[in-house]
Amino acid sequence: MTDYNTAVCSQDLADFFSTRHSHLQKYLFWQVRSHEIAEELAQETYLRFLKQSEPQSILDLNAFLFTIAANLARDHLRSVKRQQNREFVALDTEIADSKPHTEDIIAKQCLEAQLQQAIASLPEKTREIFLLYRADELSYKQIAKQLTLSERTVEYHLRQAMLHCRRCLTDQK
Template sequence: MSADQDREGRRTAALFAAHSPALSRFLSRLLGSPDTAADIAQESFARLLGMTRTKPVQDERGLLFTIAANLARDHLRQRARRPEIDIDQIAWSLPSDAASPEAALDSRRRLELLRQAIEDLPPRSREVFLLFRLDGLSYRQIADRLGISPRTVEYHIQHALAFCHRRLRERAPYSAPPQRP
């Protein structure tokens, strides 16, 4: 860092420390929003520093407050031109992610049919299927645990899936498939 940059940095820090609290209060009262006031104060300091790099200014504080007041007026003018947005009204008009009562009832019914289909599986197919789906075991882990080949594990899982799909089609032919997000 050069001596000029160091001097400029110290001058910027001193300017900010000297005027930031008063400028923030001034802008907060004018705008009614501390967050907007902070944004405009930061922009005001940036513009002041840009101006003072090219030519010296007699009254930095006065220029800073003039810049801030102009930016605040511009902001208020823009805000007045924008229509007021009622967030609550928008939220009520958006479609809901929640399932309709009919869809929730249909899902519960399909889930019960699936539970029953799994219970009706042959014991070995049910055991393999539950180890795979509920416990998250791999074909190899299931094969090792049950003393069967991975190919047999694959057969039992395919058999269980086909059986469950068939049962759901037979017993719930008119229900819509579940919606995916």
């Protein structure tokens, strides 16, 4: 290392960095809107500045320092944008994949047909109570009042209907 390089890398350089650190960090924060990232980029700026092979060829050290910082901030923002684009594409793909496939639609239609068949094969009173509960969304109390039955009877018929439907659907598989 030459005497000049030693001098540049010693106390003069430490003073140079310390006098500009606050201004550099504010500049980087203004670019990236994050104190943590601004600090990381400031450290990387100093490292790149120190790695310069011919510091004596730099005419304006301050301009050179801020050019490095600007380039690092730009690179960081590009990286963030690429990441956001990848996430957006992944989300797009996920949404596209969430549309039901033909096989799923057919399976659902088949299951609905089996369920309709199971409901149709219920005894009349049980079917009526089941449909009032499931289709009309009436409570046990409302069904009992409408059909002049006890709530226990409504509960019994609903339990029988559920068991019957479950049996029919598992037998079909």
